[in-house]
Amino acid sequence: MSTRPRTRRWRLALLAALVAVMIVPMQAQASSNGLAPVRRATARFHRVEKAIEAGYQLGYHGLVTGCIAHPTDGAMGYHYFNWDLIDNPEIDPLAPEGLVYAPGPNGQLRLVAVEWVVPQTVWEDAGNVEPPTVLGEELHILNPALGWYIEHAWVWYDNPSGVFADWNPRVSCP
Numbered sequence: 001m002s003t004r005p006r007t008r009r010w011r012l013a014l015l016a017a018l019v020a021v022m023i024v025p026m027q028a029q030a031s032s033n034g035l036a037p038v039r040r041a042t043a044r045f046h047r048v049e050k051a052i053e054a055g056y057q058l059g060y061h062g063l064v065t066g067c068i069a070h071p072t073d074g075a076m077g078y079h080y081f082n083w084d085l086i087d088n089p090e091i092d093p094l095a096p097e098g099l100v101y102a103p104g105p106n107g108q109l110r111l112v113a114v115e116w117v118v119p120q121t122v123w124e125d126a127g128n129v130e131p132p133t134v135l136g137e138e139l140h141i142l143n144p145a146l147g148w149y150i151e152h153a154w155v156w157y158d159n160p161s162g163v164f165a166d167w168n169p170r171v172s173c174p
Helices: 004-032 036-045 048-053 120-125
Strands: 068-070 074-081 098-103 109-119 148-153
Touching (some): 036 048, 109 120
């Protein structure tokens, strides 16, 4: 009797168990932070073509067009922004202004995070004094040259630095 079918089943079972071990903590982390509704709202954007159909475009007015990386803290990836949402000071947790895609090993893009974005001038022109918040998290200005309040949520890819961290050490740019 050949052991090949048994070995293949064993390997498939091991692979399924490893995938479950990786996904379950990420889903639990997203649920514990109130991010499960964000995951449901953005699930349709796993294919970047669907994001483009919904009005998201690579970069923002010629800015942030490449894969964004930090020299020591990891990377974010490619940002697809919805300009209409960015130019509106309202923040809807279920309609993030940005979708972040990491490059895969074969060049394909994988949805890894969402990003809420409000230009500081748009926020202040609307009469706001305090920084905006989303899901209890205060948006911050990462790059003063851009002047955007931002907040990331790594709802589709585990980030050892934290679900709301800007940089993910597990993401890299080509």
